[in-house]
Structures are given as C-alpha cells and as structure tokens.
Amino acid sequence: MDAGALQLAATAVAIVAVALVCRWFLVACAARGRKQRPRLPPGSTGLPLIGETLRLISAYKTPDPEPFIDERVARHGGVFTTHIFGERTVFSADPAFNRLLLAAEGPAVNCSYPSSINTLLGARFLVLTRAPAHKRLHSLTLTRLGRPASQPLLAHIDRLVLATMRQWEPTATVRLLDEAKKITFNLTVKQLVSIEPGPWTESLRCEYVKLIDGFFSIPFPFASFLPFTTYGQALKSRKKVAGALREVIRRRMEERGEENGVKEEMDGKREKKDMVEELLEADGGSFSEEEMVDFCLSLLVAGYETTSVLMTVAVKFLTETPAALAQLKEEHENMTKMKGENQPLEWSDYKSMNFTQCVINETLRVANIISGVFRRANTDIHFKGYTIPKGCKIFASFRAVHLNNEPYENARTFDPWRWQSNNKLQNEVGANLFTPFGGGPRLCPGYELARVVISVFLHHLVMRFSWEAAEEDRLLFFPTTRTLKGYPINLTRRSKSV
Ligand code: HEM
Numbered sequence: 001m002d003a004g005a006l007q008l009a010a011t012a013v014a015i016v017a018v019a020l021v022c023r024w025f026l027v028a029c030a031a032r033g034r035k036q037r038p039r040l041p042p043g044s045t046g047l048p049l050i051g052e053t054l055r056l057i058s059a060y061k062t063p064d065p066e067p068f069i070d071e072r073v074a075r076h077g078g079v080f081t082t083h084i085f086g087e088r089t090v091f092s093a094d095p096a097f098n099r100l101l102l103a104a105e106g107p108a109v110n111c112s113y114p115s116s117i118n119t120l121l122g123a124r125f126l127v128l129t130r131a132p133a134h135k136r137l138h139s140l141t142l143t144r145l146g147r148p149a150s151q152p153l154l155a156h157i158d159r160l161v162l163a164t165m166r167q168w169e170p171t172a173t174v175r176l177l178d179e180a181k182k183i184t185f186n187l188t189v190k191q192l193v194s195i196e197p198g199p200w201t202e203s204l205r206c207e208y209v210k211l212i213d214g215f216f217s218i219p220f221p222f223a224s225f226l227p228f229t230t231y232g233q234a235l236k237s238r239k240k241v242a243g244a245l246r247e248v249i250r251r252r253m254e255e256r257g258e259e260n261g262v263k264e265e266m267d268g269k270r271e272k273k274d275m276v277e278e279l280l281e282a283d284g285g286s287f288s289e290e291e292m293v294d295f296c297l298s299l300l301v302a303g304y305e306t307t308s309v310l311m312t313v314a315v316k317f318l319t320e321t322p323a324a325l326a327q328l329k330e331e332h333e334n335m336t337k338m339k340g341e342n343q344p345l346e347w348s349d350y351k352s353m354n355f356t357q358c359v360i361n362e363t364l365r366v367a368n369i370i371s372g373v374f375r376r377a378n379t380d381i382h383f384k385g386y387t388i389p390k391g392c393k394i395f396a397s398f399r400a401v402h403l404n405n406e407p408y409e410n411a412r413t414f415d416p417w418r419w420q421s422n423n424k425l426q427n428e429v430g431a432n433l434f435t436p437f438g439g440g441p442r443l444c445p446g447y448e449l450a451r452v453v454i455s456v457f458l459h460h461l462v463m464r465f466s467w468e469a470a471e472e473d474r475l476l477f478f479p480t481t482r483t484l485k486g487y488p489i490n491l492t493r494r495s496k497s498v
Helices: 003-036 053-060 066-076 095-103 115-121 133-145 151-166 176-193 199-216 230-263 275-284 289-320 322-339 347-351 354-367 398-402 428-433 447-464
Strands: 079-084 087-092 109-111 171-175 372-377 381-383 386-388 393-397 465-469 488-493
Touching: 053 066, 053 079, 066 079, 066 398, 087 095, 095 372, 095 393, 095 398, 095 428, 115 199, 115 230, 115 289, 133 176, 133 275, 133 289, 151 176, 151 347, 151 447, 171 176, 176 199, 176 230, 176 275, 176 289, 176 447, 199 230, 199 289, 230 275, 230 289, 275 289, 289 322, 289 354, 289 447, 289 465, 322 354, 322 447, 347 447, 354 398, 354 447, 372 398, 393 398, 398 428, 447 465
Parallel strands: 087 393
Antiparallel strands: 079 087, 109 372, 171 488, 372 393, 381 386, 465 488
C-alpha cells in the first residue's frame, strides 16, 4: 500500500472513530436527558382547554361507557394521561396503583374535588379536611354511623324501613328511588339530630334535593345572585338547610348549658343519643356552631344518594335475574322461619344473610355510584417507570378495575354467585380488586351502615311484597350512576301485616 492510500485509510478510521464517539456522546446525553425529564404516563390531552372532557361525557351518556377507558388502556396501559374537567389528569385503571393512592393519603396525595362542590358542602366536609382535623372528624363519624351492629341503630333501621313500606298501598306503583331516598334521608336525620320523620324532615328534604342538584350543574360565577340557575338555587337551598340545622343545634347547645351541672358526671359513661351530642361533648365542647352545622350537612350528603341508588339498582338487577331473586327470597324465608314471623332483625340475622351480601357486592361492583376518587399529588410520585409530578391531578378509577374481564370473568354481567366461590376475590389480591368504599385513611366510615340498610330493605321487600317493573328503565352513568326513571315498580303485598 502506498503512502497516499495509507493516509486515506488512517483518515477514514479517524472519521469513523470520531463518529462513534459522537454517537456514544449523543446517546449518553439523551439518556441523561431522559433521566432528568420526568416521564409522564403516556396518553393524549385532546383539544386545547376542553381536553377529552366531551369524549368522556358523551361516553358516559351511553348505556355502555366502558370503551372510553378500554381504548386508552389498550393503547397506553393501566395508567395513562388525559385532560378532563379543565385539567391534565393521570387516570388509573390499575388496581395496584389505586391501592397505593388510597394508602398514600396525607403525605403523598390529598383529596381534590372541584371548588363548586366545596362551596356547597362547606369546609368541614370530611373529604375536604386534612390531618389532624380529618382524623378527629373521621373517628367521630365512625362512632356515630359506623356501628350498625349496636342494637338501637339496627332496630331503628328496621323500624324506618317498615314505616316507609307501610305507606305503600296493598297494590301500588312506586318510584323505588324516591322511596329509598326517603329511607336514607330519614335515617341520617335521626342519627344526626334525633328527629323522627314528619313535616320538618320532609321540608328539609325538599330543600336538600335542590342542594344535591347543584353538584351536577354549572357553577356560574356570582351564582348566588342568579337564583334562577340550578347552582344558584342550590346555594340558596344550602342556606335554608344550614339554617334549619343551626336552629336545632343552637337549641341543643342551650339545653346542654342548662343541664350541664346535673349530667356532667355521667357523660363519659352514657351512650350519646346522636351526632350533635357527640359533637357537643367532643374535645371538651370545642366545636363551634358553624363547624357542627357544616359537618352535619355534609354527612347528610354522603350517605343519601349513594345508598339509595344502590338499593334501587340492586332491586333492578334482581328483577332482571329471577334465579338470584329466588335464591335471595329463600335465604330470607329460611331465616324468618328460624326466628319467627314479625320479630325485629338482630345483628346475627344480618350476619347470616350470605347470599344477600353477594348481591350487594355484585351491585357495588357493576353499578357503584362512586366510580372512583380524585387526588392531587403532594410530591412527585414514581410508578412503573413513570413520574407523576407534584401538583398533578389523579383519578383512581374503581369502575375500570371492577369491570375488568381479567379478574372478573364476564365482568359486565350481573352475577352474584361469583362472590360465593372461594376464589381470588376473597384473598389479599381481592382487596385491591374490589374497593367500592375506597380505602386507607379515607375509607368510607358509612360502609357497614350502607350494607346493613340495603340488607334490611331487601329483607322486608322480598318478605312482604312481590313486584314487577312498571315500565322500561335503564341505567345511566352521567352525571352519576342511576336509573333514568327512578325504577317504577308495580307492587303487590304478599302478607296482611307489613
Ligand atoms: C353505597 C353506599 C356508599 C358508597 C358506595 C360510599 C363510597 C365512599 C367512598 C368511595 C368514599 C371515599 C372517598 C374518597 O376517598 O375520596 C367515601 C367516603 C365517605 N363516606 Fe361513603 N359511601 C357510601 C355510604 C356512606 C354512608 C351511608 C355514609 C354516612 C352517612 C358515608 C359517609 C362517608 C364520609 C363521611 C366519607 C368521607 C371519609 C373521609 O374523607 O374520611 N358514606 N364513601
């Protein structure tokens, strides 16, 4: 090889070497860049400002909203990024991530609901409070509403359900959702302020219904000056409901002032008669009047729609699944035979309603009104190689997990028997897969109460009535789960005494 050729070869080798070094350098830089830039879960943020909100709403307005989530999970995986209700939001359909979010409440994430809802509920609604106030109010709620095993509460539920059914004619058409709402409202009022159903509770309920409508309306700015809008009307009704509760609480505070000397010694040992008494005596009476009003009002909201919709949908599913209805009837007839007719229900009876619990689980799985919970990251959160930055909104979708065909075979079919077999739904993995009442520090304090109310309601319904759907009705999922017509049914009384 001559000197020229040698020089050419050397130059070529040098060029290749420099190119290789440059490539290595660029790859290294890119890798470093990737390391430094947090990688959000993949997804699409849709149109400017609107994001994917309209797509989400139009999916949830159909009888089958699942494709909205299914398509994104198929494309991006169980945790993806979207843009809904005015904000970039990380959406989770992943049971492990949902569980992590529920447990991380406080240090890593906090509840985050729209400010229009905060205004309607007041600052003392449990989901808006943070530790340590949250812990204190959560445990008070559990004390009052979370122990349906106590005989006075169970007896009261039994009595209230029967009182509502006694108002039904021997053959009648009723809108089941309305009746269920009366039961849950009256029950909560009694637990809060010890007032029995009557004109006071009914007028409070009428205002309260308008307040609830406000959650699903547009919160126009200055809405309090626009009482003709749904949100403006809701704000007005909030004032009225709060005023009525304030009157009761004020009277109780005065009565307590007068009785103080007499009762003080016994107070520690005595069972408190209602939530107001719990509040008046908690922490040496440190709750202000306004705090008590806000807190009671928000508890009325928490249990009302959730439990009554579930009662209605459970009856709809049972009507459409005759084998399940027959098995449920048999369970309650056998129980009644064992204990004797017209005996009040006891805790052991509730505990023996095994198939009823399967029906309730399955209704919660297929059509829970709470489809998931919103959180906001307090810090960067790392999951499966992704980083969800501090401040980002996150939606943990329970519905996406509950309707996933992998853990739940034929997930979109109502099948209460799936809860009978001893399968993975019953073990630790199952705890991640079934979270209708949330979890972690914000686990719903009314979860046992809701189950008991529905069980007692189903017991009296199947023992005392037969029924059929009065007209076609269907499930709706927007703005929340419910049936289009409130499920009207034609009832026939089975026995003489109700
Ligand atoms: C079928 C009925 C019910 C369902 C599906 C349900 C579901 C839930 C869920 C998922 C949460 C968690 C919210 C979050 O983490 O952001 C929650 C919280 C809550 N629930 Fe329920 N609930 C029901 C009935 C009730 C009842 C009967 C009451 C009491 C009257 C109640 C009172 C509350 C309260 C006060 C919270 C807030 C807890 C906290 O932030 O510490 N719920 N509920």
